Each structure stands twice: as structure tokens, then as C-alpha cells.
Amino acid sequence: MRRFTWLLLAGVPSLLGAQGFGVYEHNTCTMGRGGVAAARPCVDGSAIFFNPAGLAGLAGTHLSAGVTAIHAQGGFTDDLFAKKTDLTNPTIPVPSGYFTYALSPKLTVGIGAYAPYGLETKWPIAGFDGRFMGYNTKIHSIYVQPTIGYQIGDWLKVGVGVAYIHSTLELHERLDLATQSPAPGITFASLGVLPGTDFGNADLSASGNGFAVNFGGIIKVTDRFSIGGHWVTKKTISYDGAAAFDQIPTGLTLAPNNPLGLPGGTPVDAILASEFAAGGALTDGAATTSIIMPPQGSLGFAYKVRDNWTVMADYQYVVWGWFQSVVIKFTNPATPTLTLSPKSKDTHGVRLGTEYEPSPKLTLRGGYLYHTASSPVDFVTPLLPEAPRNEFTAGVGYTFTPKLHGDFAYQYIAQQDRRGRVFPPPVSNTGVYEFSAHLFGAGLAYTF
Helix, strand or coil: CCCCCHHHHHHHHHHHCCHHHECCCCCHHHHHCCCCCCCCCCCCCCHHHHCHHHHCCCCCEEEEEEEEEEEEEEEEEECCCCCEEECCCCCEEEEEEEEEEECCCCEEEEEEEECCECCEEECCCCCCHHHHCCCEEEEEEEEEEEEEEEEEECCEEEEEEEEEEEEEEEEEEEEEHHHCCCECCECCHHHCCCCCCEEEEEEEEEEEEEEEEEEEEEEECCCCEEEEEEEECCEEEEEEEEEEEEECCCCCECCCCCCCCCCCCCEHHHHHHHHHCCCCCCCCEEEEEEEEECCEEEEEEEEEEECCEEEEEEEEEECHHHCCCEEEEECCCCCCCEEECCCCCCEEEEEEEEEEEEECCEEEEEEEEEECCCCCCCCCECCECCCCEEEEEEEEEEECCCCEEEEEEEEEEEECCEEECCCCCCCCCCEEEEEEEEEEEEEEEEEC
């Protein structure tokens, strides 16, 4: 029985290789204007992530913190029976925080903590064929980034930060008995077992660490017009974890005169038990892998139409095309090394945003963004049913006191419906995934 688990083979790279899994809402002010910040980051320290050059010239000491609550919804409708299975995702909080300190009028340092990967896809186990590819997938990561920004002249700001990354993931799936091979050239399906017969549960938990460099610049063309951009280098995350397997009783028995040459009535569960026992292919054990997260960056402009009204736009590019293979190794010698080539594609995004200040205390924001998907047509799965997206944002900022400022934002994700699979290859796409999400952000910033 050498078909191990699609969970380990497909789960890890599809998570990390997806534009749709990235979280860009690491600051409520920026979220309200559609994530546009390359040329004009918000003045609350969030430039640490969006463009480190934005720290340059930031006077005083700033402390800001916020959280974005992500409520996703969607489902899968199969072609044959038009049956829809809904996601059962919980609402996910994504926190962020930043601290900056001006050493001089030109030099500012800071440190930020944010979580660029923190979503979850959760499906019901009962009645959902996709449980054999993954019914619950989680990833949480924290980036801690010391940063420095320096103003070279009136027209140029530069900045750089080095982020330490700690990432954890959990992957859960069921194992389908019909696909298993008790002997060479024989599957349980050929013995009369129906597809969709659960005989085991597989879990993978792992954690890893890595580093990335985030650098950028902002050019002040005129008093009203500026351009800017930043770039995050590729980063390698080395994961160490454990795979765990639990047998699920089927109550099935072999028919007489079966190809295995065993007596009729032999319990199938007894045959399977050896795979979960010591030395079997489904024995608990350690697993390791390393994943290269490709580089990404943004380039944009900000134009002050009037003293109280600014329009902005960013182009975002993620080089997912560099993400081509993943090798997973196991300490269990009965489990072969697995290699996967996800064939990810580069992604492109366009972000538009605006800010309007009707009074010194009140700021109104709005934005729109569109981005493509990295997953190819044959890699849209329950782990992450990704497709191109349109997103709409609105936000408000209010200054409560000369030192205390609050921001609130809302974002709606409208993802295009996309055909995908719920079974591992060679079965092709058998239905349509739909997905949308509501995001609510709140943050406070204090100036010392």
C-alpha cells in the first residue's frame, strides 16, 4: 500500500503558493484605502510592512495596534447532482502592531509584528468528497521586522527591514479505501469497495522559521506628487513536524474467491491494521520540508488633488512562478520521499485608493483592488479554492485627542466562480467553487 496521503503531497504547497491565501490587511488605515501605500504609507508606523521608506522623516514616537477579522464564506457545487457543500470557516482575527522612534529629523527606527498568512479553510467531513484532499487546513505566521528609514534629501526617502518569520501549519484529511492497493496491481475498488469509504484520518502539524528583507524608496516629485515602491525578497521556510494517522473501522469483509487469495469473510480492517502498525506506510513519524516563498513588491503613486484630498494607486507583483517544487521527507523508511511541482503562476494586482479629510479630525477612505490567481486550472482544490478577485473597501479615521487616533475599515472580497476538483488526480475538475469574504478592521495609534 504505497499511496501515502494527498494531504502531504498537495496541502503544503497549495497553501503557500496561492495569492488568495495571502493577507495584506496589516493596518486598518491602509485597509480602508484598498491597501494602497507604496508612495504614501499611513503615518502610524505601518510603513514597516508596506514600504520601509515611509519611516523616514516620521517625527516623534508612534505606537499603533489593530486587528482585522476575516469572515469567509463559500462552497463547492458538484456537476453530477448539483449538490452544494458550504465552507464552515470560523471568523479569523489577524493582528498587527508597530512601534517607531525618531532618532533625528532624518532617521527613524522601528519594529513591527504582522501576520501575512493566517487564513483557514474548513469543510464538513460528513458527505463532502473533498475530505480526501483536505477538510481542515490552517496556517499561522508571525513576521517580526526591525526597520530603519532615512531621508537622504527633500526629494528621496529610503528604508530597509529584516523580518524574522515563524510559521506553523496544520493539515487534516481522510483516507479513501477505494484508492488503496493491498497488493501490486490490485486496489480495494477492484475488490468491490465503493469510492468514498473512509478507513483512516491523516494529520500533519509542522513549524518553521526563516528570514526576509523588505526595502523600499519614495521619491517626492513635487509637493503634491510622489512615487514609491518596495520589494520583499524571497524567503525559505524550513518546516519540521510530525505526521499522525488513525485507523477508522470500516466493518467490511472480503468476498469469496478474491484476488488476494484470502478466505471469504476476512475482515478488511485486519488487513489494513498492518499499515498503521510499526513499520507500515501509515505509521506516525517525523516529516521535514523547506519551501521557498517567492519575492513580491509594489510600485505606486500618490497625488494630492487638494490639501484635504489625495488619490493613490499601486501595482502589486508576486513572482509565484519561481515556486515550482517541494520535497517532503519522512523518517519512516516505509514512506517514500514525495516531490510535487505546483506549477504556480506569477500574480498581478491593481489597487486604487483615496483619502478625503472633511475636517482636521475626520478622514474618509475608499478603495478598489483586483488581482489574479496563482493556481493553475488543475490545482483548484478544497485546500484553497482560489480564483481572480475584485475587492472593495471603505474606512474612516478619527482623531480623539491630539495624541490618540482611531481607524475603522470594511472590505468585501468578491471572488470569481471557478471550476475545481475534490478528488486527487487522475480525476479532473468536477464542479464549481464559489468564495467571498467580509473583513472588518479596527486600530488605534498613539503619538508620544
